Amino acid sequence: MSDTAKLGFDTLQIHAGASPDPATGARQTPIYQTTAYVFRDADHAAALFNLQEVGYIYSRLTNPTVAVLAERIATLEGGAGAVCCSSGHAAQIMALFPLMGPGKNVVASTRLYGGTITQFSQTIKRFGWSAKFVDFDDVEAVKAAIDDDTRAVFCESIANPGGYVTDLPTISGIAHDGGVPLIVDNTSATPYLCRPIEQGADLVVHSTTKYLTGNGTVTGGCVVDSGKFDWSASDKFPSLSEPEPAYHGLTFHSALGPMAFTFHSIAVGLRDLGMTMNPQAAHYTLLGIETLSLRMQRHVENAQVIANWLEDDDRVDYVTYAGLPSSPYYDRVQALYPKGAGALFTFAIKGGYEACVKFVDSVEIFSHVANLGDTRSLVIHSASTTHRQLTPEQQEAAGAAPNVVRLSIGIEDAEDLIHDIDQALAKATS
Known part of the structure; x- marks a missing residue:
């Protein structure tokens, strides 16, 4: 589409990146189930490999x-380009890959999905990278954590599991003062509720498995580049600002400008790491995005109703939903996330760990699964599952204490969901 700036979100979520198939006229984006593409001639092949011409070489790339999916997500996020990959965890490695090197670190929020904390605290050590975990409400601590070896700052817009809302403009300012990009995981918010690039983020990552697809069918991830960060302002990012030995000495930033990060992620990242999204998964996610705004409106409406109900229930110690006036993040939501605080939050059950286990075993409409962002309402006890590998202190910091369960509120009838929670609480606290 030629001028997306004039089009509304609801239009772009259906049309961005797509046009009728030139070969057949098919209106829906076809599933191109092929591994390779025929070159017109030797010069055409050379031009593609030299990044002088945009086209298709091999489906790992x-x-x-x-x-189409990458362009649609980039458009919805207001980015210059995007690269899709096999999962949200793959997207996080893809985001860091062009920036990091042995001995370098990323400053990360303590309020992250448990799997991300493990990936950053354990797995990336195998690359010689490290992570510093900081409470992002402590601005001075974030500033102090950035040192000469820091190459990125990482947070979630609406954090999983507790629904904590990050002050992105403040954090982006700190990152930029330190000469490094801000990477924001926008999975829980989606670009319908929050566009991190407009609040200063440089890279946005998604687990497309969640709200973007919305139907629990496929896994996927995406990295969106704002195209605004100056990779050549210092010598911190040689893969982008200097000749890249992994790609016949091409200097990506000088050659490709705002698209440098995206093309590096394809030409080097996907080529060598192989974290490729398959076309079937892309197709399901494109279908899901077509109804994103409609679903998110209902997700938020239901979450607000259920959080209000839970907060008034004597069997509940507290609710973490940032859309509640009692939340310490309520004012931040009004200012930065005016369409709502999402549909992911936790609540603490009186009776602690055992009561939480009984609760998840007693729900009937809610599904007890390790996922979020589905049209169906989902529940999990994070301390015994997704955050089990963390220390008690890490669980508390991440909002996954033993006495809380996480809810991902779906788009069913809110009264039915409340009835299900009510009967499960009765069994859990009897």
Whole structure:
């Protein structure tokens, strides 16, 4: 589409990146189930490999179905470009890959999904990278954590599991003062509720498995580049600002400008790491995005109703939903997330760990699964599952204490969901 700036979100979520198939006229984006693409001639092949011409070489790198999805997500986020990959965890490694090196670190929020904390605290050590975990409400601590070896700052817009809301403009200012980009995981908010680039983020990552797809069918991830960070302002990012030995000495930033990060992620990242999204998964996610705004409106409406009900229940110690006036993040939501605080939050059950286990075993409409962002309402006890590998202190910091359960509120009838929670609480606290 030629001028997306004039089009509304609801239009873009259906049309961005797509047009009728030139070969058949098919209106829905086809699933291009192919591994390779025929070159017109030797010069055409050379031009593609030199990044002098945009096109398709091999589906580990690019695929027409996946390309439509990447453009659509980039458009909805207000980015210059995007690269899709096999999962949200893959997207996080892809985001860090062009920036990091042995001995370098990322400053990360303590309020992250448990799997991300493990990936950052344990797995990335195998690359020689490290992470410093900081409470992002402590501005001075974030500033102090950035040192000469820091290459990125990482947080979630609406954090999983507790629904904590990050002050992105403040954190982006700190990152930029330190000469490094801000990477924001926008999975829980989606670009419908929050566009981190407009609040100063440089890179946005998604687990497309969640709200973007919305139907629990496929896994996927995406990295969106704002195209605004100056990779050549210092010598911190040689893969982008200097000749890249992994790609015949091409200097990506000088050659490709705002698209440097995106093309590096495809030409080097996907080529060598192989974290490729398959076209079938891209197709399901494209279908899901077509109804994103409608679903998110209902997700938020239901979450607000259920959080209000839980807060008034004597069997509940507290509710973490940032859309509640009692939340310490309520004013931040009104200022930065005016369409709502999302549909992911936790609540503490009186009776602690055992009561939480009984609760998740007693729900009937809610599904007890390790996922979020589905049209169906989902529940999990994070301390015994997704955050089990963390220390008690890390669990508390991440909002996954033993006495809380996480709810991902779906788009069913809110009264039915309340009835299900009510009967499960009765069994859990009897």
